[in-house]
Amino acid sequence: DVKVTQSSRYLVKRTGEKVFLECVQDMDHENMFWYRQDPGLGLRLIYFSYDVKMKEKGDIPEGYSVSREKKERFSLILESASTNQTSMYLCASSVGLAGGRSSYEQYFGPGTRLTVT
C-alpha cells in the first residue's frame, strides 16, 4: 500500500513565524503535490513537483515556497505565517512521467490542520 505521511496532524503557530510542513511518501512516486482545503472550497493546488529539485507553481502559490531535495520528501514552507493561511494542508503523490505529464491516481496524506494566531 502507498503510504503518504505528514509530519504533524495539528499545528499552532503565531503570525510572522516561519512554518515547515513535511511530507514523505514511500512508493518512489515522481509527482508530489501540496494542497490547501478550506470549507466551501475545493482542494486548491499550492505547488507541485515532478522530480527532485523541480517545482511548479499551482493556483495559489503566494506566501508559500517548497523544497524537494530527495524524491520521497516534499516540504511546504510558509515564510511568514499569516492568519489567512489557517487551513487544512494536504500532501499527495502520484506516479508520473517527466514534466508532470500524468493523470495517475493521487494518494493523499492525512493532512495537517494549521492554525495561525
Add this chain to the structure above:
Amino acid sequence: KNQVEQSPQSLIILEGKNCTLQCNYTVSPFSNLRWYKQDTGRGPVSLTIMTFSENTKSNGRYTATLDADTKQSSLHITASQLSDSASYICVVSGYSGTYKYIFGTGTRLKVLA
C-alpha cells in the same frame, strides 16, 4: 473555465437507505474522473476512477456512472452504513500542456442510525 460542481452540498439519510451524489464538469480536454471519500480530519481516499470509455464502475456498495456526452457523473451508495458518513469529492483531470486535477467542493453525507 474548468469547473467541477457537485450536488447536493450536504445530505442526511437513514442507515440502510440508498443515495445518489451528482457531479457535473466542464473540464476539457477530459482524461478521467475520480470519486474520493474523505473522513473528517483525514485525507481523501480513492473510491473509483473512470476514463472516457467507461460508463459504470463499482467498488463494493459504491457504484459510479459517467456520461461523457453530458459531462455528468454520479456516485450511488447502496444500503448505507454509519461509516459512510464523510465528504465525497469528485475530481476530474485533463491535459492542456500539463495535467490538471480539478476538484469539486464535495458532498457532505451524514448517515443516521
